[in-house]
Amino acid sequence: MSDRRSALLEAAIKVIARRGVRGLRVEQVAAEAGVAVSLIYYYFDNRNGLVRATLEHANERAATVAASADGAALSGRQAVERSLLGELGDGDHVRDTSVVWGEVLASAVFEPDLRSQQREATETWSELIAAAIAEGIGDGSIPADIEAQACAERLTALVDGLSSRWLAGVTTRERAQALLAAGIGRELGT
Amino acid sequence: MSDRRSALLEAAIKVIARRGVRGLRVEQVAAEAGVAVSLIYYYFDNRNGLVRATLEHANERAATVAASADGAALSGRQAVERSLLGELGDGDHVRDTSVVWGEVLASAVFEPDLRSQQREATETWSELIAAAIAEGIGDGSIPADIEAQACAERLTALVDGLSSRWLAGVTTRERAQALLAAGIGRELGT
Numbered sequence: 001m002s003d004r005r006s007a008l009l010e011a012a013i014k015v016i017a018r019r020g021v022r023g024l025r026v027e028q029v030a031a032e033a034g035v036a037v038s039l040i041y042y043y044f045d046n047r048n049g050l051v052r053a054t055l056e057h058a059n060e061r062a063a064t065v066a067a068s069a070d071g072a073a074l075s076g077r078q079a080v081e082r083s084l085l086g087e088l089g090d091g092d093h094v095r096d097t098s099v100v101w102g103e104v105l106a107s108a109v110f111e112p113d114l115r116s117q118q119r120e121a122t123e124t125w126s127e128l129i130a131a132a133i134a135e136g137i138g139d140g141s142i143p144a145d146i147e148a149q150a151c152a153e154r155l156t157a158l159v160d161g162l163s164s165r166w167l168a169g170v171t172t173r174e175r176a177q178a179l180l181a182a183g184i185g186r187e188l189g190t
Numbered sequence: 191m192s193d194r195r196s197a198l199l200e201a202a203i204k205v206i207a208r209r210g211v212r213g214l215r216v217e218q219v220a221a222e223a224g225v226a227v228s229l230i231y232y233y234f235d236n237r238n239g240l241v242r243a244t245l246e247h248a249n250e251r252a253a254t255v256a257a258s259a260d261g262a263a264l265s266g267r268q269a270v271e272r273s274l275l276g277e278l279g280d281g282d283h284v285r286d287t288s289v290v291w292g293e294v295l296a297s298a299v300f301e302p303d304l305r306s307q308q309r310e311a312t313e314t315w316s317e318l319i320a321a322a323i324a325e326g327i328g329d330g331s332i333p334a335d336i337e338a339q340a341c342a343e344r345l346t347a348l349v350d351g352l353s354s355r356w357l358a359g360v361t362t363r364e365r366a367q368a369l370l371a372a373g374i375g376r377e378l379g380t
Contacts, residue, residue: 018300019300020212020296020297020299020300022210022212022213023212023300099299102296102299103296103299105354105355105358105360106210106292106293106296106354106358107210108358108359108360109210109289109292109293109354109357109358110208110209110210110213112359114358115358115359115360118358118360119359119360122355122360122361147372150369150372153361153369154348154369154372154373154376156351157348157351157352157355157369158344158347158348158351159351160350160351160354160355161346161347161348161349161350161351161352161354162344162347162351164295164296164299164350164351164354165295165312165347165350167299168295168296168298168299168304168305168308169298169299169302169305169309170295170298170305170308170309170312171312171343179340179343179344179347182337182340182344183344183377186344186376186377187373187376
């Protein structure tokens with residue numbers, strides 16, 4: 001990806017994190033990135049193209065963070081824990097990505113254009129977690145009778161639900177993380 | 191509550207279900223209800239007052255649905271199941287309420303004014319579920335070592351996460367319901 005396109009997407013993540021997808025105007029993203037509006041149309045055609053590319057970029061960024069754990073000698077169970085709990089980690093980066101994710105999900109209720117991409121992104125995420133659960137069943141860190149796919153769908157939905165409470169100020173990040181850690185235990189057995 | 195105020199709130203729920211909180215204009219609600227805009231200002235002062243009252247009304251409506259199960263001779267566990275699975279039931283009524291809930295939660299990220307009410311509503315919901323879990327522990331339908339409060343917070347967050355996927359077209363309602371039913375089993379023991 002060109003540095004310039006990437007810089008525009010980082011600017012879009014920041015604008016969405018501050019104002020939401022529905023408050024997003026291309027002029028703000030251009031101002032945030034310090035470029036002319038025409039450059040945004042050049043790279044993304046229109047506002048919808050920008051929103052879709054931003055979701056994709058935020059997800060890739062999140063996947064890179066998740067994959068960075070791969071080098072370590074983790075059991076399948078530890079990989080599940082690290083990856084899911086990381087979604088509620090501290091740092092602006094995590095928060096911004098989470099806001100973008102929640103925003104696109106909430107906007108997809110009213111904008112059918114956003115749905116297929118959100119569906120694919122959610123499926124990819126669930127599959128990554130299901131694969132780590134399957135590894136855990138293989139290495140003995142997770143009981144063999146766990147249904148990896150259903151369990152992954154539930155745990156990622158739980159992350160979504162807890163994240164939205166955290167971001168909305170309904171619960172603290174620490175409480176959300178503690179609930180998630182215990183929830184992983186309920187799902188994967190102890 | 192006056193019939194007129196109630197009719198305005200029902201109209202607001204319909205408008206939010208179609209367009210979202212952030213797309214809501216008082217003129218649309220007035221048109222939906224077939225009244226003058228001034229009547230909305232008379233009852234709710236301003237747009238924010240209308241949004242807050244609509245959330246409250248949607249939650250009361252949902253609580254009435256949940257409480258309607260109380261008459262039956264249900265175990266605590268059955269009450270938890272009926273109440274939570276009802277949040278993913280069919281019928282426009284359930285869907286509309288769920289959209290309003292998700293919208294206010296998502297909007298609260300950017301509108302601090304909405305947070306305290308959303309927090310209270312979420313706490314009330316969790317407490318209702320925790321009370322049903324405690325009843326289930328009392329009547330033997332739920333194991334005694336379950337932490338009612340944490341469990342209730344997780345299950346309601348799971349409902350939120352699954353609802354948003356359903357409403358965004360990421361998963362089907364039936365799949366979301368099946369995942370939730372199995373998730374209740376993981377949380378409450380089988």
